[in-house]
Amino acid sequence: MKKNKKVEVLEYQVNIAFDPRDKIYIARVPELENCHTHGATPEEALRNAKEAIELWIETAEKRKRPVPEPITQKKFSGKFVLRTSPKLHAALAKQALQTGKSMNEVAEELLESGLKKTG
Numbered sequence: 364m365k366k367n368k369k370v371e372v373l374e375y376q377v378n379i380a381f382d383p384r385d386k387i388y389i390a391r392v393p394e395l396e397n398c399h400t401h402g403a404t405p406e407e408a409l410r411n412a413k414e415a416i417e418l419w420i421e422t423a424e425k426r427k428r429p430v431p432e433p434i435t436q437k438k439f440s441g442k443f444v445l446r447t448s449p450k451l452h453a454a455l456a457k458q459a460l461q462t463g464k465s466m467n468e469v470a471e472e473l474l475e476s477g478l479k480k481t482g
Contacts, residue, residue: 374433377412379405394431395419445470 378391388405390412392398400415402408423430447455459466 373413374435375416376434377409377416379408379412390415392416392419394434 375392375394382389387401388408389401390408398419400411402411420430455466459469
């Protein structure tokens with residue numbers, strides 16, 4: 364997290380979903396804790412989210428709290444630690460051996476295919 368860095372409001376991810384109970388669109392900003400709003404339409408919810416982000420950042424700066432860097436600006440190394448069950452670890456090792464690939468290659472392929480299915 365970086366302090367006092369000016370960021371564009373639009374660089375933060377905004378998730379918009381319809382709430383059938385209240386018949387409104389809820390806009391959430393997952394990178395900013397408790398930053399959410401709503402609107403009668405998706406467009407209104409997005410406009411309100413932009414304002415909510417600005418207010419969130421303004422409040423954090425006034426309180427001298429860090430403002431998280433938008434995920435779009437983060438630099439990723441391509442490395443992370445993943446803990447699995449021994450059973451899954453063994454299955455990955457077995458599949459890697461059967462395909463002539465490294466466990467890393469097999470895991471990367473499986474993660475990519477899983478992300479494509481969900482996203």
